[in-house]
Amino acid sequence: xxxxxxxxxxxxxxxxxxxxxxxxxxxxxxxxxxxxxxxxxxxxxxxxxxxxxxxxxxxxxxxxxxxxxxxxxxxxxxxxxxxxxxxxxxxxxxxxxxxxxxxx
Numbered sequence: 001x002x003x004x005x006x007x008x009x010x011x012x013x014x015x016x017x018x019x020x021x022x023x024x025x026x027x028x029x030x031x032x033x034x035x036x037x038x039x040x041x042x043x044x045x046x047x048x049x050x051x052x053x054x055x056x057x058x059x060x061x062x063x064x065x066x067x068x069x070x071x072x073x074x075x076x077x078x079x080x081x082x083x084x085x086x087x088x089x090x091x092x093x094x095x096x097x098x099x100x101x102x103x104x
C-alpha cells in the first residue's frame with residue numbers, strides 16, 4: 001500500500017477563504033471612506049461640499065481598489081508590521097554575517 005493511498009484528502013473551498021471586499025476594496029477601509037464622504041456631504045448640505053465629497057470618495061475607491069489588487073488585506077499586514085517593529089531592525093547592517101544561506 002502506497003503512502004498516497006492512505007492519506008485523507010480534505011477539500012479546500014475557495015469561498016470560505018476569500019477576503020471580504022466591497023466594490024473591490026478592503027471592507028473596513030471602503031466603509032470608512034463612505035462614512036467620511038457621506039458625513040462631509042450631509043454636514044455641509046450644499047453643492048460644493050457634495051462635489052468635494054464625491055471626488056474624495058472616488059479617489060479613495062480608486063486607491064483602495066489598487067491596494068486590494070496588490071494585497072487584499074494590506075492594512076492588516078501593515079498594522080501587524082507596526083506591532084513587530086521592536087522585534088526586528090528596519091535594515092540590515094553591512095557587517096552582518098548571514099547565519100544561513102539565503103534561498104530565493
